[in-house]
Amino acid sequence: MHRSEDAAIVLDAVGKRYPDGTTAVGSLSLTVPRGELVALVGPSGCGKSTTLKMINRLIEPTSGRIVIDGQDVTKADPVALRRGIGYVIQNVGLFPHQTIRDNVATVPSLLGWKRRRARERVDELLDLVGLEPETFGDRYPHQLSGGQRQRVGVARALAADPPVLLMDEPFGAVDPVVRDRLQDEFGRLQDTLGKTVVFVTHDIDEAVRLGDRVAVLAGGGDLRQYDSPAVVLGDPADDFVAQFVGSERGLRRLAVTPIEAEDLEDPPVVRATSAESAAAAAMDRADLPYALVVDAEDRLRGWVHHEQLRDRTDVRPRRMEAYVGRDASLKEALSVMLRYDAGWVAVLDDDGRLLGVLTPESLHAALRRSIRTTEPLPLPDAG
Numbered sequence: 001m002h003r004s005e006d007a008a009i010v011l012d013a014v015g016k017r018y019p020d021g022t023t024a025v026g027s028l029s030l031t032v033p034r035g036e037l038v039a040l041v042g043p044s045g046c047g048k049s050t051t052l053k054m055i056n057r058l059i060e061p062t063s064g065r066i067v068i069d070g071q072d073v074t075k076a077d078p079v080a081l082r083r084g085i086g087y088v089i090q091n092v093g094l095f096p097h098q099t100i101r102d103n104v105a106t107v108p109s110l111l112g113w114k115r116r117r118a119r120e121r122v123d124e125l126l127d128l129v130g131l132e133p134e135t136f137g138d139r140y141p142h143q144l145s146g147g148q149r150q151r152v153g154v155a156r157a158l159a160a161d162p163p164v165l166l167m168d169e170p171f172g173a174v175d176p177v178v179r180d181r182l183q184d185e186f187g188r189l190q191d192t193l194g195k196t197v198v199f200v201t202h203d204i205d206e207a208v209r210l211g212d213r214v215a216v217l218a219g220g221g222d223l224r225q226y227d228s229p230a231v232v233l234g235d236p237a238d239d240f241v242a243q244f245v246g247s248e249r250g251l252r253r254l255a256v257t258p259i260e261a262e263d264l265e266d267p268p269v270v271r272a273t274s275a276e277s278a279a280a281a282a283m284d285r286a287d288l289p290y291a292l293v294v295d296a297e298d299r300l301r302g303w304v305h306h307e308q309l310r311d312r313t314d315v316r317p318r319r320m321e322a323y324v325g326r327d328a329s330l331k332e333a334l335s336v337m338l339r340y341d342a343g344w345v346a347v348l349d350d351d352g353r354l355l356g357v358l359t360p361e362s363l364h365a366a367l368r369r370s371i372r373t374t375e376p377l378p379l380p381d382a383g
């Protein structure tokens, strides 16, 4: 259970009404837990960008409160506020006449960092986002590809190490292949940085891939569902959400559901040093014609079929190719299962030790489990 002090950002009945009468956001309440990435997703014009810009006060709310780290930001100095919040937008908005290093150093310079400290930080960040500082540091934005510019945008937003990062369609302007790479890289970066991130996208695949939680908005900033990707895909709150997440939501769920220990089945296992009689006995007990073979440290060595044991006095394992690491998703496990036409996939820990196997049945059970395992969040007024 999350405690209310874990809430990094609290939107408390926040609204934005324009003078012409347009309600961009009616009344939105949402708690963003510290260190999590929340994806705001919804159709065009539903108020995602407006919501994001109210958090750093590029847009002033007309009602409600926004609290960051216990402080009501509607009362803060907006310029100081923005320096403490990283902001990444589509097309980045790099300064064209400044080098990449100077672009990344924007906020450290504003904060009065010493040149040397800023320079070190900038090079560290360029490395972090996969841009060799020696090669790219002195270039100008037009000398970079779209994907490289987006990486600079991320580096710039991270420069002063802000605890909060706001990202508005940050990978929207690049082609699908580059986009996939950037998502992958940013996902891994976020795993190590653990920033509190609010991420706007209209792409449900991007939202479920990157989000710890996904907030699905309908027009006027109407929050229809706020839950883990697995629950949003597996148990949409209403027809609007179901339609938005699409008819392929079943397949999408596989990609966002991790393998848990409780999903695994115990196959018959024999040691590489076992006598064939012990191997045969293990298969008989499990009523299966095959067994996995492990070494003395439980590391997977292969598998044997009952037939192979005939006329033998030892166990000679065949290579086992259908395996995944414990960090894999159900999609990866299924993909391996199909690739090797295997009835089960071994799941290994980081040292290659056998944790268990997934079968089509346990995969199905894992999908069912995944929609029951999200933690409730405190209500905004508890923050």
Ligand SMILES: Nc1ncnc2c1ncn2[C@@H]1O[C@H](COP(=O)(O)OP(=O)(O)OP(=O)(O)O)[C@@H](O)[C@H]1O
Residues within 6 Å of the ligand: 018, 020, 022, 023, 024, 025, 042, 043, 044, 045, 046, 047, 048, 049, 050, 051, 202
């Ligand atoms: N200055 C303005 N005056 C009146 N209405 C506005 C103004 N700015 C934005 N809006 C309206 O507010 C609504 C929400 O806009 P917002 O940019 O937040 O949508 P969005 O969900 O981010 O959309 P998209 O995915 O297309 O970027 C839209 O209907 C938009 O037309």
